[in-house]
Amino acid sequence: MMMGYGFSGPLGWLGIGFGMIIHLAFAALVIMAAIWMFKAVFGGGHPAERPTDAVKILKQRCAKGEITGEEYQRMKKELE
Template sequence: MMGYGGFGGHYGFSLLGAGFGLITHLAFTILVILAIIYLYKNIFRNVNNRSLRGQQDNAALEILRARYARGEIPTEEFQKMKKELE
């Protein structure tokens, strides 16, 4: 009868330990899920930004070439601007 008395006895400490273990396990699982979501979003955001940046660069070069073809800008200015875009 030694284990049943006093400060909650043997069973009180084991229930407290089980509850703490459950909370710790849930917190760890939530952190892992949040980390996976964060990494997933950042990977796809970077891929999308790179492809958009490439499309914007191509569009800017096309506009520059069109302006040069229409005679709106001289050759020196075209070469300078083209170099800056590349």
């Protein structure tokens, strides 16, 4: 005579289904965390380049006469 609930627990097939869902959700979370970490480590260079692009635009605007030298210096300080 067998004692206990067997391999699937007290819920039978329903317990196996819930177990599979929990394991798949955990695996998805691990994969999403790995992708997030990869982007944080290797994708961080792009935002750092934007201020230099903004400074280039400021230089162009100053060269065209759209802004004065004082405005250029003030805006450049704000960007840094």
